[in-house]
Amino acid sequence: MAKEDPITLVIGAGIVGLACAYYLHVQGRSVCVIHDAPLDETASCGNAGAIAMAEIIPLAGPGTLLKAPKWLLDPTGPLSIRAGYTLKLWPWFWRFVKAGTPANRRALTQAMATLLKTAFEDHQTVLDASKLNHLLNKQGSLFVYRNERGRRADRASWDLRRDCGLEFKALDRAGVLAYEPALGPLAHCGYRVEDWAHYRDPGELVLGLAAYLKSQGVMFEVGQVKQILVENNKPTGVQLVGGKINPCAHVVVAAGAWSAELSNPLGDYVPLETERGYNTTLENPGVEVKSFVTYAQDQFVMTAMQMGLRIGGAVELAGLDAPPNYNRSKELLRLAKKYVPDLNTDGGTVWMGHRPSTPDSVPVISPSQNVKNVYYAFGHGHLGLTGSMTTGRLIADLMAGKTPGIDLSPFYVGRFAHPYHIGRF
């Protein structure tokens, strides 16, 4: 490589890091992706696979807060906090509560709607280039409710989606069964969203995209970044655990749930949490489910993948190091069997992954406040696959000094302010 060709280092080889690498490479940069976990062991590989353009509502809000106590009392309910973790959660939790006011919820929903508006197009661009189109399944999505009361309770969220330009169709039981005949007696009513697709295997997407990038000259290195080295307010390189220094001129932090460990020392404070999620992939489910199905009242989803039916969900707040509790995966299977009585729940592969979550459910897509040429692309929570390609495009635009097509202020890293300062969130 020519001496004057400075390296742009992307930290993280999950789908967000790979998307950034793609768009930065297209811009003509010398890109190196550094990652500390095997490519097929990231959250990006085991998730539910959705390009979920309708999921624009932040998690925080009166509904979640009212239901949380009941969920927390159930040891295998959709939300759990591990004993001993409550105090650590506080900096994230009080901002989460603040994000849930009606005005904040509306603004955050609008921000996500704007971000995800081009999600599908941006995925398509990358899939066309990398010839991975065959992984995409455009079967739309079905939201299922057990009763009218459950659907009514979610009405404000659907109204908000409509206000943001999302199109959907209300269905009675016959309408639901017309799309998914395998759904049993619990499926009372629902909504159909056409603007939605899912991957047949998100792991194959990650591996395929990484292979494509390598074939185009993007470098990959295995190593754990300990810190970003800064001189005269610019990065000079990164230091790896073990001491090795990798020189670089530009850095993109796309390290998923671990990203704040790299941004906080630069004075870019982000109260990032991991929302741990679980699933089981059934190789022989014994039923046919075609679209992406969300069981709205029971907080789990079902995706038809090429290797079987994936059933997952749950939010566990327990930090990055606690061992997985796969009873949560089993509980989701038990629930799924209630909806789909013919489901064969024998066998299956269990999985747990870390959703990198900000308290306001909006990712950080931003330059550093303090260090020139350092950029952040993390915190996508439940929507990291959905927002990945758009994030990569926006980061490349920011780095090229181009005005991005959307207002990026809701995604600015400075919105959290200092840990002890009461900022906007």
Ligand SMILES: Cc1cc2nc3c(=O)[nH]c(=O)nc-3n(C[C@H](O)[C@H](O)[C@H](O)COP(=O)(O)OP(=O)(O)OC[C@H]3O[C@@H](n4cnc5c(N)ncnc54)[C@H](O)[C@@H]3O)c2cc1C
């Ligand atoms: C059960 C479940 C279902 C989900 N379903 C969906 C869905 O249907 N649709 C959707 O859009 N999203 C979904 N998500 C969310 C999505 O999986 C995540 O938001 C997304 O994978 C995050 O991608 P990422 O690239 O930011 O992080 P990750 O995939 O976690 O990758 C992080 C990368 O950073 C590297 N890294 C971390 N620290 C360092 C360091 N110090 N040095 C070097 N490398 C480092 C790791 O090695 C890894 O390569 C789901 C998540 C879960 C848990």
